[in-house]
Amino acid sequence: MNKRLVIAGGGHAHMMTLAGLGDFLDRGCEVTVIGPSEYHYYSGMGPGMLGGTYRPEEIRFATRALTEKLGGTFVRAMVTGIDPERRQVLLDSGESIAYDVLSCNLGSQVPGGMVDGPLDDIFLVKPIERLQAARRRIVELGSQRAIHIGVVGGGPSAVEIAGNIWSIGRQPGMQPLSITVFAGSGLLPHHPAGVRRRAEESLRRRGITIAAGQRVSAIRAGRIEDDSGVVHPCDIIFVAVGVRPAPLFAESGLPVGPDGGMLVNSSLQSTGYETIFGGGDCISFQGQSLDKVGVYAVRQNPVLRDNLMAALYGGPLQTFKPGGSYLLIFNLGDGTGIFYKWSVLFGGRLAFWIKDRIDRRFMREFQRFE
Template structure:
């Protein structure tokens, strides 16, 4: 009996998860390895921090879905792949998970290399569950008086976290904290100038201080050191300085890209091992490096499902096309957002309403399964 192993139940595996029974009906054994019973939709994570959503609103039970389809669910971290023996090793046990075909949707993580010493009051956007813990910590601390909160980074994750902290404290807390966004000189540097301008305008209007003197070099004992030798203090710190692919691929001796992601070809297939596939944030697409945005994982869904089935059956593989322009909507808190699609860009309540509708519709598809 051939065996298919899925590492992670993220966006790129959603169609494959929903159709696990089609593999099992053909006599294939399916195992899904994930460190938590639930998969959270990262696009709604900042909204959970802000109080717009509860955890149950932005997640679905991977374990329940897999087992209802006849697959095996293993709650564990996949630590290494042996491509010669065709074995996936687990961090939590000595069990060896054998495979004929393996697909990786292991996601990404926020590096905390700049954080030294005690990190009790340091929170990252991934795993998403961390934002719920941060929310409870902020509310608890604000009951004792005003606090300062620092968000490190100038990209979408950083601005969404900052805006939603403002919303959380405005609606539920006793005191409004001093929120500082350490963006360095590159606030939203990878987006169009108009989007950048609208994001800045909304953040400033909320009273969020944007610090652009230099990039953060080190965080230690609630102290933030910026490269121009200025030091700041904060009670709670959110590093949001980009994401990196899971380390499993480098540790497994597979072909990787410059970012450490699994290097894949146009079939979403490892460039070094034909029975290893991947999608989402954890891959490096060799033909055209892709931004770490969920839209690509969603676009990879059907191709990945078809190619996993084809690999098991020995049939031709399907080519993945990244596609063209895509919609981006940033949730800046307080029911406001910034919308960007092609030449159309605007901000306000309608922008967030569109994002909220799309996100709820997307997650509901998999919750009902």
């Protein structure tokens, strides 16, 4: 019987595996790729799409087209659970897909528990493709009247989202647009002081308000409430608080880390089930906490690809080494950025030019397989 490989999610950590599906298919392997969309959007360029720097097709990979072109099967669905004993992936359609080896790269999500009621004009910053609808809505309302937009969160995502919303307001025909970043414990509290200072200066210089000191306690359509009881009216709200893996791993009985991510060993293999692997934001790396940044998913690519082949057909498993510090570059939405690595810190147009060049090269590398 042919081996069955199921790839759940077309995220960054699966790019090499997807591009090299032919290597698995040539050995008679049946490959099924599961994803909620025919495309996978690159999160590093999402704020730029919101601001209008990039078109949607410039920041996405055609997961379905690539899978089917190479001879695999694509199933458009949401993964709702895993039955590791029966070796089945459970889908929101009620169907299940059997596997011999499973690889999960299901990403992370913004906790929706802070939002009370329907998501009318409330946009969670993930999934990234939702930022297309957010941009359209800002233009629709902002071309009619002055609007106020609230961004909940104080991390890199909130900074980039706020800066790129500002750029929408600069378009011809837009009425005055005001932005408030609700950063409870301050902007970029876990980043170096120089990075924080440059980000704050950039946002404040453009008239973006940074509201720190009070935490957001509730979000409802048209309003944000802080823990002092003050209500802040907003026409549109972005929720950009810390992302977490989906709860499906714990609910499926797999070992998980403190953040609920699937617990994996140094081979990116589930610590509880040797036929399950994973990468990206949905995993918790045993023995070392990794930031939820795309650089680790990209670094996991070759190890995950090789270990899936080894698990299917035999051979030693490779070890993933996270590596040292990683490059941090923010897109501030006005054609400038912030660059930081190895204590080297600078801002301006050069910083954004470097980010843009790196991101476009990454996209070209994998879009060429489509």
